[in-house]
Amino acid sequence: AGRPHLRALNRISLTQRLTLMFVLAASSVLLGLGFVVAASVEQHFEDLDMEVLSGKMELTRQALLRVHSQQGLTEFTHQLAYSLVGHHGMEVMVIDADEAVIFATGHAGFDPALVIRQATQASNQPALWQLDAQTYRGLAARFPTAIADAAGQPLRVYVAVAADIGHHQAYMQSFLQTLWLFVAGAALLTGMLGWVAVHRGLAPLRAMRRQAQGVTAQQLSQRLPVNTIPRELAELAQSLNEMLARLEEAFQRLTEFSSDIAHELRTPVSNLLTQTQVTLSRARGADDYRQILESNAEEFERMARMISDMLLLAKSDHGLALLQRQELSLADEVRALFDYFDALAEEKNVTLRLLGDGTVSADRLMLRRALGNLLSNALRHADPASTVTVRVQMLERGVEISVANQGEPIAPEHLLRVFDRFFRVDPARQRSSEGTGLGLAITQSIVQAHGGRISAASNEGVTTFTMSLPDQLGSEHVAARVV
Template sequence: MRALSRTSLTQRLTLMFALAASSVLLVLGFVIAASVEQHFEDLDMEVLSGKMELTRQALRTMTSHEALTQFTHQLAQSLVGHPGLEVMVIDADHSVVFATGNAHFSPEVVVSQATRAPGRPAFWALGSHTYRGLAAHIPTAALDSSGSPVKVYVAVATDIAQHTTYLRAFLKTLWLFVAAAVALTGVLGWAAVRRGLMPLRTMREQAQVVTAQQLSHRLPVQHMPVELAELAQSLNDMLARLDEAFTRLSDFSSDIAHELRTPVSNLMTQTQVVLSRPRDVAEYRSVLESNAEELERMARMISDMLLLAKAENGLVVPARETVDLAREVRALFEYYEAVADEKNLQLSLSAPSAVPVLADRLMLRRALGNLLSNAIRHANPDSCVRVTLAQASEEVTVTVENVGDTIAPEFLERIFDRFFRVDPSRQHGDGTGLGLAIAKSIIVGHGGTILATSSGAVTKFTIKLPVTPMLTPLTH
């Protein structure tokens, strides 16, 4: 089995093709040989049966021992012109009454055959000759002392040497032809398999072109056989996924380098300036406090990026429990109330008394908190941030909307990308640029969807989460 596993596909298919063809040819050879032999047997049996019936009819007219002598003379004359045909007549005492020149069969063998299997062909060997014969126990018209018909044993045989010689030569020719056909089938099968597997070699050559720098290369599908076309399409899909993952990884690395370069540069510059000359304690404290803020921002950014990396690779598995969205939104309103008061914003919730979903409480609160924080940050002063909860039979809809600058359609397509900011001037604000990306990852991880729209100075984020039955009753 291990040796077969190391055999090439061409060799395997050629071997299986040759074995299948050999089996068919061998079976065909045996059928032909059996048919020819049966044909010769039928010819012999036709002659032997005719002579046996002729002998049977003649014996029915024999009424005395003198008639038996006359019968033997008639039988000898009837065999003239039938070379190779031998006849033997044996009386009840197992004495040979009549026999042709070469009919030296053992009377016991003839009597046994006539008694055990009358009318069935048998093979008798005399020296170098082989005969096919029939034996029968035939009654005559003569009567014995008890008044019963006198019976004699009759054997009719024909020399099958000519048939045997022909059959031996025929079988030799047949098996030589079968051997040659098997060899030719193997060669033709190898050529056909090699020709048929040529698309596989083409796929291998094309696959060797694919490198980390050329992940966009695709295998040809149009001119492939149906089976290989499916394989090529699967490989192309795999390459597309690898290309997308590699692009995401490259973009992720670029984003990390870009976002961390500025705070690291600021820390280095501030530290170098402070160390350039002696300063008092207050100046050192001020610089250290500034550095601590930058480090905290970097720590949040790294933590957020780690969460996104896990989410994109399916490593975030929410610990689901029954969560009341209305209660969570009210709790977030209390948390962001001070920030909203600074801009004189009103926080409004429109929802049923309880909106239960099966979700990870902390992660879902983080997603809603990111959306609410984003809405407060970009809302116009003296406006209202509205959160609406609606429950249907199959899903729960959450909308967060604020009044502020309208987001252009081309920016809406990228608003959930990492580190993307509609206003570049806010590049160094308090946020890390990962809030919406994290919110989308959490919502998608819960089997939901999130969509952003913006028109007429109103920006709205819409979340749809699947509804599942409550597992535990909600408490208020």
């Protein structure tokens, strides 16, 4: 049942909500203050009435104590009548023990039974009595006289003193009407002023909205102002700016990646197209066609490797790379890779050396691919007659594997990008000999999928790539960074 109300509330703008809250808060405060003042005034009127009524009641009690006979009681009623001259709205009634009215002012037509009951049950306690269209606040009590009854006990009479409070009620009614009118006017004024205040207060939000509307794929460099808006909104603007920076960086990387993909695929496609067109330009022998098909097959293999590598990177970016972990001896894995690269190392007159040993919980195929990429990269850039060293070192919470080669150093500005996709330190090199340019990016993705990190360093002619892998999944991960 409450859902339609919630939907209706959600359609109300923030300005309207805050304005409504201001109106409700101000009206509640004014109403509360008004009721407190009204109660205070009412109590003040009651205190004034009680002061007068108590005085008359005490005067009556003292006078009754000096009544010694029935004649004196008659004289008492005359004196009481004289004492009430000029007290407009004051009514007095005296009733004997037989519930007979001994004395009553002109308008004191109260029910004797009511007066006796009030005097018996709540003596000297104020009560409201209704008589015709008038309301009275009265006191009732039972007082002794100096007259002795048949049993020798003091004769007691009932005395009621009441004051007309009609003028008090008229004042309170007028006061409450004025209060309601004032609250209504104040609520209206508060709503207007609140709307203006909220509208101006939310101006930075509207400015942020206008600037956010201008953010497009082609204009991700825009940022929201932080120093010119309130502190509460500055935190939101800062968070949005950081989000825009991340989006801009991701979009830039995606744009560059798309451009690199197009550039990388354009070369083999262009080669295939050129060779095919040349082949079809005239009739050729079977050996020529075989040679061209073999060349085309190499280009197709290169494209297939590139597509496979890009699929692996896409899965790693989205956490879809599934690991088949097992305990591996790193020395055994490295020796197996040495056997695979032995021919290439012998061709370049490079020595492969392994130092240390250790175990790690990892996916065998993915770990071999990461290490193979590092070894391939090291052999490709190693100086002739030099040594490529693989060092394995056990750490407190994992293992560290480094691959170092002697050769031309990598410039510091290039070290920051060696793990970028399709990045090559020397773009002028033959692409056919440089692979797809995704090897180090894939290595980084594999290391990160294992919860590790990889870094690169190049000093004094020695380039070192270092992988740090935790002992198991869930170990303390260190964010991947490039040194």
